[in-house]
Amino acid sequence: MEEEEQLRSLMFLMTYMLLKRRRDINDANIQRRTEIQRRIRHRQYFFQRQRRMLMMMIAGGIRSNVRIRTRPWTNTPSTDWWERVVMTEFQPCDWLDKFRMSQETFFYLCDKLRPRLARQDTSFRLALPVEKRVAVALWRLASNIEYRTISTLFGVGKSTVCRCVRDMCHAIVALLSSVYLQTPNEQELEDSAQLFQSYWGFPHCVAAIATLHTAIITPSNNASDYANPAGWLSVLSQVAISGRGQFWDVCASFPGGTDPADILQNSSLWATAAEGGLSPVPPPIFMGKTLRYVLLGEACYPLQSWLMKAYPEEKSRRASHTALTEPQQLFNQQLSRALRVSEEALLRLRARWQCLSKRNDCGLDVVPTMILACCILHNMCESHGDAFKAEWQVEVAEAESPQPSHKQLLSTSMDQSNAEEVRRLFCDYFEQQID
Numbered sequence: 001m002e003e004e005e006q007l008r009s010l011m012f013l014m015t016y017m018l019l020k021r022r023r024d025i026n027d028a029n030i031q032r033r034t035e036i037q038r039r040i041r042h043r044q045y046f047f048q049r050q051r052r053m054l055m056m057m058i059a060g061g062i063r064s065n066v067r068i069r070t071r072p073w074t075n076t077p078s079t080d081w082w083e084r085v086v087m088t089e090f091q092p093c094d095w096l097d098k099f100r101m102s103q104e105t106f107f108y109l110c111d112k113l114r115p116r117l118a119r120q121d122t123s124f125r126l127a128l129p130v131e132k133r134v135a136v137a138l139w140r141l142a143s144n145i146e147y148r149t150i151s152t153l154f155g156v157g158k159s160t161v162c163r164c165v166r167d168m169c170h171a172i173v174a175l176l177s178s179v180y181l182q183t184p185n186e187q188e189l190e191d192s193a194q195l196f197q198s199y200w201g202f203p204h205c206v207a208a209i210a211t212l213h214t215a216i217i218t219p220s221n222n223a224s225d226y227a228n229p230a231g232w233l234s235v236l237s238q239v240a241i242s243g244r245g246q247f248w249d250v251c252a253s254f255p256g257g258t259d260p261a262d263i264l265q266n267s268s269l270w271a272t273a274a275e276g277g278l279s280p281v282p283p284p285i286f287m288g289k290t291l292r293y294v295l296l297g298e299a300c301y302p303l304q305s306w307l308m309k310a311y312p313e314e315k316s317r318r319a320s321h322t323a324l325t326e327p328q329q330l331f332n333q334q335l336s337r338a339l340r341v342s343e344e345a346l347l348r349l350r351a352r353w354q355c356l357s358k359r360n361d362c363g364l365d366v367v368p369t370m371i372l373a374c375c376i377l378h379n380m381c382e383s384h385g386d387a388f389k390a391e392w393q394v395e396v397a398e399a400e401s402p403q404p405s406h407k408q409l410l411s412t413s414m415d416q417s418n419a420e421e422v423r424r425l426f427c428d429y430f431e432q433q434i435d
Contacts, residue, residue, distance in 0.1 A: 082132055082154050096387055099135065100142045100352045101377075105384045109377075110134050116171035128156065128164075136161055137168035141374060144355040166366055169373040180379040181372070183272060184248055186280040193293060195243025202296065202338035203429060204286045206278055207248055209269070209297040209307070210342035211260050212237040212349075213403055214371060215359040228256035230404035235367050238263045239375065240295065245345040246379045252371040260300045260406055261414065273306045287425045294422070296338055299408030303415040305422050310335050312410055327427035334430055346403075349378045351392035 095103045110131050117134070119127035136154050140147070140161065147158045154161070184192065189206050196205040213234035219226060226233040234256035240249040249269045264270050272278060279292035297309045310332040311324055324332070350357035353374040360367055381388075 082135070086135065087131075096389070098142065099138045100386075101138075101381050102384070102386045105381060105386055106134070106138075107131070108384070109380070112175055113168065113171045116175060117167060128160070132156075133164045134168055136164040140165050141353045141355045141370070141377070144358045144360070165362075165370075169366070169369045172373040172376050173369055176376050176380065177372070180376045180383065181247060181250065183277065184242065188242070189278065189280060189293060192243040196338060196341070199243065200338040200341055202334055203426075204284070204291065204293055205243075205296055205308075205338065206293045207240045207242050207295045208339055208342040209238065209240050209264065209295055209301065210339070210346060211298070211300075211403075211406065212239055212252075212346055212356070212371070213256055214356050214367060215401065216364065216367060217359065217361050219364055222255070225255040225257050228404045229406060230401065232256075232401060234404075235364070235371070236260070236263070237368075237371050238267060238269075239342070239346070240269055241342045241345045243341060244382070245341055245348065246382055247345070247349075247375045250372055250375045252375075253368040256404075260298070261302055261409055264297075264301055265414075274304070276306075278306070287429055289425065291422065291425070296335060298339070298406065300406035302409060303412070303419040303423065305416050305419045307419075308335065308423055308426065311423075312408055325427075327431045330430045330434070331423070331427045334426075345378075347393055347396065348388060349374060351396040352378060352381065352388065354392075354396065357396045 090098075090103070092103060095101065095106060099106055101109070113134060114130050117130045132154065136150060136156065139145075139150055139153075147161045150161045151158045156164075184206070192206040193204060197203045213228050213230075213236055215232060215234050216226065218233060223233065226235070228234045228236065235252065236254040236256050236258050237250060237252035238254075238260065239247050239251075242248055249267075251263060251267050251269070254263055273295060276283070276292055278295070283290050283292045285291070292306055294305075295307050297307050299309055299312065301307060301309055303309055311328045313324065313332075355370060356374055360370070362370060
């Protein structure tokens, strides 16, 4: 028994020594691998530091005889066209043709957007100047050509072109909406009413409401909702246009199949106009009565005391036409003439910024912002007196699909109770003008 005890103790001691030896060997291997990895990281850091210093020397204009092998993503095409041709050789007509605005307006826009678009240089590359970023985006909005073409033209990557367009549109909406897209004050309302009466022959009116369809690529979800009355896919926008042909209010985020009346009733414009926000206090006098200024709309909208639309000529599907009185026919004629202000303004908008007249291949998260940005740019160019070429309208008329027409709203359930009385006042006014 004593010998067995001694043997058991000896076996336990040998087992312990073997396990300790194995553990020591494993610890030594781990330490060796850790040291090797530390040396590799140190060497990588040393080489990266050398490369950064060399890149900074080159960016700072310091000559170096060291030959640097750059990665493919650091190689960019030539920017000679932008730096030499555009910035030094472009004539006023070239700025207008390519960027749809004068050179003065272009640099004014760059200064306004600089707080949002300016980028810092890095150790590996210089940031694009704000002027070049704006030029890339404007070229895309004005022509709607492919990113690849603009990329080659400006010497930047395709992803950079996409980012420039997105960033500029967001910057315009954030920084310039309060300047060029806002509710008019009393003086602007009065000026617009005078323009509607003098140019379009419709009194006591300050704006026209219209719709704009922008063609899009097939969305990944709910594509059928974007089919408009003409059958093609679009994003629907509601716009309010003053007598000067400028935009006062824009709602741009609805599928093409949405009912315009639903958009209007759920918009801030409806609430503002219904509360008298588009008329001075106290309201002006019209035909011997106190009456707020009115807006003009298409037949697809409900009749309101502040929103005039044409008398319906189709009474129902069974009856062919309703016999309108002469004053009612005259009212329809004058209203149709006055609504031309919205037709011409939208045509000028689509002609100047052809991304709205051709199929837009941007995502649905970008298109509404792009439409808002184009409306703001339209107002800015019109306010600055930039020239508009008639040939742009010809290009749009030949290239784009006609804007779909919406069905007239025959139901009177959404009409305001005293709206018909207001419309009769305008009939009396036009009848007096003939006499």
